[in-house]
Amino acid sequence: MNTSQDELRRDLDAALQTRKELGKEYESEIVDSFLARIDSRLDARVEQRVAERLDRSGGGPSGVRGRGARLGLSIVSLVMGIPLTAIASESAGTTGLIACWIGIVGVNVASALGDRHRGRELPRDTRSEWV
Known part of the structure; x- marks a missing residue:
């Protein structure tokens, strides 16, 4: 497993542990928080891949x-x-x-x-x- 997957697994474990401690009343907030972290990681990964492709194709932030x-x-x-x-x-x-x-x-x-x-x-x- 790579570092990103390890971090994601730790975040999921932390979210599950938090849900056990706080109870079902806070379940939707815990899930929303976890999904927000996944979304930000996904956005960062997409931006990185787009930047890599732009670099390979000769484009760049100033001349896209x-x-x-x-x-x-x-x-x-x-x-x-x-x-x-x-x-x-x-x-x-x-x-x-x-x-x-x-x-x-x-x-x-x-x-x-x-x-x-x-x-x-x-x-x-x-x-x-x-x-």
């Missing part, structure tokens, strides 16, 4: 473009889609679930269209310092 940026956005969208789906469906039901995924798809479509638009050169007279 093209497939590397789209891949990163896609991965982050899917990772963040999981808790957002749970929150949206819990609080607003099917309507919230649909609105959540329309937003996620909209962000990805806007990014893809923006990448296509960025590839075109603007005429000299319409170019501004903001583009």
Whole structure:
């Protein structure tokens, strides 16, 4: 087992021990805390892998473009889609679930269209310092 799995096992054991000590009344808070730790570890792992792929593809934080940026956005969208789906469906039901995924798809479509638009050169007279 690697270090990450050992840490996860220790955290799970600690959560189970805490549940035994505090009782069933605090079960949901203990589970939420454990899931938050897993979520932050997952986010860190995804960010690390995205950074590694961007480094290999020649992209970087200052000049992220093209497939590397789209891949990163896609991965982050899917990772963040999981808790957002749970929150949206819990609080607003099917309507919230649909609105959540329309937003996620909209962000990805806007990014893809923006990448296509960025590839075109603007005429000299319409170019501004903001583009």
